[in-house]
Amino acid sequence: xxxxxxxxxxEARKGDVVTPAKGKGWFYTDMVxxxxxxxxxxxxxxxxxxxxxxxxxxxxxxxxxMKVWLKIETxxxxxxxxxxxxKTFGCASAIASTSMLSVxxxxxxxxxxxxxLKLRPQDIMxxxxxxxxxKVHCSVLGDKALRSAINDYFRKSGxxxxxxxxxxxxxxxxxxxxxxxxEEAVLEGxxxxxxxxxxxxxxxGDPSCIxxxxxxxxxxxxxxxxx
Amino acid sequence: MKSLSLSYxxxxxxxxxxxxVLEAMLPxxxxxxxxxxxxxxxxxEAKRAVQEARKRIASLLNAQEENIIFTSGGTESDSLAVLGxxxxxxxxxxxxxxxxxxxxxxxxxxxxxxxxVLEPLLFLKKRGEIELTVxxxxxxxxxxxxxxxxxxxxxxxxxxxxxxxxxxxTIEPIADTGRAILSWRKERETPYPFFHTDACxxxxxxxxxxxxxxxxxxxxxxxxxxxxxxxxxxxxxxxxRLAPLIIGGGQERNLRSGTENVPGIIGLAKxxxxxxxxxxxxxxRLTVLRDALAEELLTIPKSVLNxxxxxxxxxxxxxxxxxxxxxxxxxxxxxxxxxxxxxxACASSSLDPSxxxxxxxxxxxxxxxxxxxxxxxxxxxxxxxxxxxxxxGVVERLRHMSPVNLDMKYFEKQ
Numbered sequence: 001x002x003x004x005x006x007x008x009x010x011e012a013r014k015g016d017v018v019t020p021a022k023g024k025g026w027f028y029t030d031m032v033x034x035x036x037x038x039x040x041x042x043x044x045x046x047x048x049x050x051x052x053x054x055x056x057x058x059x060x061x062x063x064x065x066m067k068v069w070l071k072i073e074t075x076x077x078x079x080x081x082x083x084x085x086x087k088t089f090g091c092a093s094a095i096a097s098t099s100m101l102s103v104x105x106x107x108x109x110x111x112x113x114x115x116x117l118k119l120r121p122q123d124i125m126x127x128x129x130x131x132x133x134x135k136v137h138c139s140v141l142g143d144k145a146l147r148s149a150i151n152d153y154f155r156k157s158g159x160x161x162x163x164x165x166x167x168x169x170x171x172x173x174x175x176x177x178x179x180x181x182x183e184e185a186v187l188e189g190x191x192x193x194x195x196x197x198x199x200x201x202x203x204x205g206d207p208s209c210i211x212x213x214x215x216x217x218x219x220x221x222x223x224x225x226x227x
Numbered sequence: 228m229k230s231l232s233l234s235y236x237x238x239x240x241x242x243x244x245x246x247x248v249l250e251a252m253l254p255x256x257x258x259x260x261x262x263x264x265x266x267x268x269x270x271x272e273a274k275r276a277v278q279e280a281r282k283r284i285a286s287l288l289n290a291q292e293e294n295i296i297f298t299s300g301g302t303e304s305d306s307l308a309v310l311g312x313x314x315x316x317x318x319x320x321x322x323x324x325x326x327x328x329x330x331x332x333x334x335x336x337x338x339x340x341x342x343x344v345l346e347p348l349l350f351l352k353k354r355g356e357i358e359l360t361v362x363x364x365x366x367x368x369x370x371x372x373x374x375x376x377x378x379x380x381x382x383x384x385x386x387x388x389x390x391x392x393x394x395x396x397t398i399e400p401i402a403d404t405g406r407a408i409l410s411w412r413k414e415r416e417t418p419y420p421f422f423h424t425d426a427c428x429x430x431x432x433x434x435x436x437x438x439x440x441x442x443x444x445x446x447x448x449x450x451x452x453x454x455x456x457x458x459x460x461x462x463x464x465x466x467x468r469l470a471p472l473i474i475g476g477g478q479e480r481n482l483r484s485g486t487e488n489v490p491g492i493i494g495l496a497k498x499x500x501x502x503x504x505x506x507x508x509x510x511x512r513l514t515v516l517r518d519a520l521a522e523e524l525l526t527i528p529k530s531v532l533n534x535x536x537x538x539x540x541x542x543x544x545x546x547x548x549x550x551x552x553x554x555x556x557x558x559x560x561x562x563x564x565x566x567x568x569x570x571x572a573c574a575s576s577s578l579d580p581s582x583x584x585x586x587x588x589x590x591x592x593x594x595x596x597x598x599x600x601x602x603x604x605x606x607x608x609x610x611x612x613x614x615x616x617x618x619x620g621v622v623e624r625l626r627h628m629s630p631v632n633l634d635m636k637y638f639e640k641q
Binding site: 063094 | 558
């Protein structure tokens, strides 16, 4: 029972990119490498996916951007994701995470929508054999893009009551910063209050929330990095 | 011994140790292993070797032997300079005697400096020990001497501007800035501010004569000029006092305690000699390769050159490609045997894109897609051809996978 977010595998943590002549010691696991060099299911013919359910997350300014196209069919009363295509702007772990997610969703006749909604970033990480700690946020993006596309399906199929809006608990009332924003910043490397404030300015307008912020910071650091 | 399929184009990060440098160093590991502070013969022999190396280095810098302090490398030399000067009591006392007891020293630097200069200065600023001005640069990464002059104040104690940029290769007008500071000091009859430059990237390509460049402190390390890692120096102009970082047995005129890294010092001297001897020839050879590489890379759609077109290190090509992310490109290049680097956030431990490329006014989007190739002694026309064969395909492949299709205007800060 290893949780790759809390405990990224030893292989994933050690090493660096070395010369291809040596053929090993890669910064990433072999599975990440496989999905990075031979990405599965990325969108090639946009025209045939005009009707697909679309999900989007990130922006090129942040360094990661993803688009996901889904085809969903109801078979024997079960809504299954039959097709998952994607496009990703980002580093090797972002590309590999989306590629792996596409495989996980479409294998075994297509994942039921209900199960897909329960998918966690940790599940993608596990299948990849772990990611280096500072790359963990890349797997979170894939998961978010997927949920954004499922929401598109709910909207287009008239199931508005099932649309899940990502709303977090408001922590900083002045800057409207939620616990989700803090989690995101921690995943992007903010491991101190100072760095957190540099990124999202939390607590600069309303210092009364700082004790709460510090607690969340500890919580998310432990959740994602085990420290 | 070079494999045809491997192109190492990351010489700004590290250079291989030259065989002649290694050969010069070897006796000082197991044969002349003495401590230069010892009085017996093997100690004295080591001491002589260090003295000799110091003399040769000093002459290449047009300095005196006693002005050279050996350190563990570029970062330590930078720290010694930018932390040491503002923390020296005589300088603080002098400023306070003139400007009042509450005075804290003012330091000027630029937004494109290496972290080894910026971070210690930000550290001092945060602790309230200095007042800091970080100068903007132009689109080519140039720090204008007149901007330095405009920023000078009565309490300015130190100016630190690098000689040549490690990321984008821009060569700063150090001699002009040095001259401007000199005349400012003369007019006001003050010894301040001192002028520090980090010359780590410049050693193989530029003249480091401290009398021509008018610098008071200069950082140099061996590992960027085909010498070993873990050895560097700080040149300190005669009479300038500064507080040490490492205190102990009093080596290096009390400015850097610790037993001398004898093989390292010998290696540094040899590497510096070789680098300066081949400086002009190597510069012209690499300029041709650099320009050929840059010109061809820029024929790839939606690309832009980072840094200055001509006032640029002969070994540096830095190009941004829109719609792709640098780390992914670096890994695809690596798989084809090409070793380069990127200013993308994904490749940095901070997850922030290159502060240098952002400082030149490029957008985050463009900084994420920057690729740096730094050529060196082993680089040939074949390496350039190798990159030109591979790079267009890598860019095309990543763009094919990318959901982003930005307009050229995204090169500029949004």
